Amino acid sequence: MNTTPAVLVRDLHKHYGAKRAVDGLDLTVHPGEIFAVLGPNGAGKTTTIEILEGYRDRDRGEVAVLGVDPQRADRRWRSRIGIVLQSADDQAELTVRELVHHVALYYPRPRDPEQLIDAVGLSAKASTRVRQLSGGQRRRLDVALGIVGRPELLFLDEPTTGFDPEARRSFWELLLGLRDEGTTILLTTHYLDEAEHLADRVAVVRDGRVVALDAPAALGGRATHEALVRWQEDGVTRERRTPTPTALVGELARRFAPDEVPGLAVLRPTLEDVYLEMVGEAPRASAGDTTVSTPLEEAVR
Amino acid sequence: MSTVTSAVPSPVPAPHHDRLPPTLRLAVARAGIELKQFFRERDAVVFIFAYPIIMMAIFATVFDTEVQSDGTVAVPFAQYFLPGILATGIMLTSFQTMAIDLAVQRDTGALKRLRGTPLPVTAFFLGKVGQVLVNTGVQVALLLALAFIAYDVPVPDAAGWLTFAWVLVLGTATGTVCGVAFSSVPRTGRSASAVVTPVVLVLQFISGVFFAFFALPSWMQTVASLFPLKWMAQGMRSVFLPDAAKALEPAGSWELGTTAAILGAWLIAGLLVGTRTFRWRRRDDG
Numbered sequence: 332m333n334t335t336p337a338v339l340v341r342d343l344h345k346h347y348g349a350k351r352a353v354d355g356l357d358l359t360v361h362p363g364e365i366f367a368v369l370g371p372n373g374a375g376k377t378t379t380i381e382i383l384e385g386y387r388d389r390d391r392g393e394v395a396v397l398g399v400d401p402q403r404a405d406r407r408w409r410s411r412i413g414i415v416l417q418s419a420d421d422q423a424e425l426t427v428r429e430l431v432h433h434v435a436l437y438y439p440r441p442r443d444p445e446q447l448i449d450a451v452g453l454s455a456k457a458s459t460r461v462r463q464l465s466g467g468q469r470r471r472l473d474v475a476l477g478i479v480g481r482p483e484l485l486f487l488d489e490p491t492t493g494f495d496p497e498a499r500r501s502f503w504e505l506l507l508g509l510r511d512e513g514t515t516i517l518l519t520t521h522y523l524d525e526a527e528h529l530a531d532r533v534a535v536v537r538d539g540r541v542v543a544l545d546a547p548a549a550l551g552g553r554a555t556h557e558a559l560v561r562w563q564e565d566g567v568t569r570e571r572r573t574p575t576p577t578a579l580v581g582e583l584a585r586r587f588a589p590d591e592v593p594g595l596a597v598l599r600p601t602l603e604d605v606y607l608e609m610v611g612e613a614p615r616a617s618a619g620d621t622t623v624s625t626p627l628e629e630a631v632r
Numbered sequence: 633m634s635t636v637t638s639a640v641p642s643p644v645p646a647p648h649h650d651r652l653p654p655t656l657r658l659a660v661a662r663a664g665i666e667l668k669q670f671f672r673e674r675d676a677v678v679f680i681f682a683y684p685i686i687m688m689a690i691f692a693t694v695f696d697t698e699v700q701s702d703g704t705v706a707v708p709f710a711q712y713f714l715p716g717i718l719a720t721g722i723m724l725t726s727f728q729t730m731a732i733d734l735a736v737q738r739d740t741g742a743l744k745r746l747r748g749t750p751l752p753v754t755a756f757f758l759g760k761v762g763q764v765l766v767n768t769g770v771q772v773a774l775l776l777a778l779a780f781i782a783y784d785v786p787v788p789d790a791a792g793w794l795t796f797a798w799v800l801v802l803g804t805a806t807g808t809v810c811g812v813a814f815s816s817v818p819r820t821g822r823s824a825s826a827v828v829t830p831v832v833l834v835l836q837f838i839s840g841v842f843f844a845f846f847a848l849p850s851w852m853q854t855v856a857s858l859f860p861l862k863w864m865a866q867g868m869r870s871v872f873l874p875d876a877a878k879a880l881e882p883a884g885s886w887e888l889g890t891t892a893a894i895l896g897a898w899l900i901a902g903l904l905v906g907t908r909t910f911r912w913r914r915r916d917d918g
Binding site for chain 1: 651653657665668672673740741744745749752912913
């Protein structure tokens with residue numbers, strides 16, 4: 332099995348004037364995993380991913396994508412990666428079929444365009460001009476164009492922004508299917524549920540560096556965090572934080588036996604709770620950057 | 633959607649030895665797809681492709697009985713108008729198409745998308761050149777057919793066709809590279825045609841397309857002499873006008889050597905500026 336990391340980033344820096352967009356970021360993505368990068372706007376997610384894609388040069392640090400420095404990208408390397416950019420409204424006058432068939436020509440061993448159009452659920456729209464597609468259809472076309480060359484590594488920058496819940500679900504199925512085929516996927520997202528559902532591992536980025544990295548279920552010590560036990564007693568709601576909720580529940584069970592403990596609940600922090608805790612303070616070094624929204628806004632989007 | 637795993641053919645282990653598609657084949661494919669997109673944009677077809685033909689039909693019909701004359705030499709209107717509108721057509725299909733298309737493609741993210749694929753840069757630009765050559769060739773052929781058949785413009789001799797060919801090729805090349813360079817001027821794709829069209833229109837008025845060049849004020853002639861359109865029009869006049877009509881030119885001759893020199897200078901300047909300023913991404917995109 333291939334053990335070279337799909338993406339290896341060490342001490343990456345990228346500054347725009349005084350603004351440190353990326354400020355000492357480290358990242359390792361293993362082959363075959365779905366890796367999500369979470370973080371508020373302005374945290375450096377897009378800058379980082381565009382450095383990995385070969386669009387931007389870095390100021391400092393080490394970067395290897397499929398073993399190659401993206402600043403020395405050649406055609407061969409570009410044929411091994413797939414890119415789905417944040418937003419796209421280009422090629423509006425071509426049909427879905429024309430565009431997928433055309434882009435397939437660029438690659439040495441493309442997927443079958445008709446099967447691919449079918450796989451992303453656009454068969455009914457194959458003869459439709461791109462300008463007439465809905466946002467979700469357009470995005471699925473973008474993914475089709477990103478994977479038509481059978482990339483070993485697929486980059487997705489905020490792929491489901493603006494999707495309705497159903498479209499997101501089917502989009503997630505598509506990505507999980509690609510992962511099962513062996514495609515490594517690196518995605519950025521605003522959505523915590525998206526990261527939780529899709530990602531094998533999640534990195535939280537803030538102020539241009541990784542502040543937490545783990546499986547979604549374990550992020551920020553979620554699994555081992557103190558639990559909150561809540562129940563009703565004497566007509567009021569009682570709550571107690573404890574590292575040993577099992578013992579407390581046992582004690583409550585004995586106290587109320589043989590009745591049920593009224594309103595019993597054992598609560599652990601959600602991914603959203605730990606995320607908000609991590610990005611909770613106003614980001615430093617970005618005063619005057621109007622694109623930075625508060626973490627709360629971010630989380631409720 | 634949940635059937636994606638079975639519907640997408642599963643990948644075979646990574647083969648690094650697969651041959652990348654040849655650049656020339658991709659250039660032909662790019663030219664095809666660019667032409668397809670061009671002819672689906674109604675305003676591009678009307679204002680770039682059909683415009684010179686429409687203008688030729690209108691002006692040659694309205695001024696059917698008129699002549700362009702300074703009192704000594706007289707040339708039928710249609711015969712004098714053809715060279716200017718040919719030169720205009722070349723400028724539109726090369727310079728204006730390139731400048732607007734690239735500005736729009738940069739703004740919509742089409743260039744950025746292409747940059748992220750293994751499409752060679754050479755194939756991209758050869759595709760653009762192919763698009764310009766097809767557009768120019770078809771447009772020129774239609775204009776000539778209209779002039780010869782409907783407006784009785786005399787067909788040039790062999791020496792005339794030779795001049796025609798090099799003015800056409802050099803003018804198209806110059807217009808194309810200057811279009812690449814100028815495409816960085818419009819700030820957005822939406823403003824591209826509003827920025828490019830006035831430049832092209834002013835040049836048409838001062839370069840002897842709509843008015844006889846000899847009838848323009850001399851300062852206007854001087855300004856026009858700095859730009860390629862005047863020289864393309866003059867080169868084309870040497871092809872389609874009787875030799876005696878060179879008396880109508882300010883210099884009293886066709887100045888073909890100067891035409892080649894000015895067009896060549898713009899070609900080199902356009903190449904230098906274009907290769908240094910070309911961007912795959914928008915200016916506000918880092």
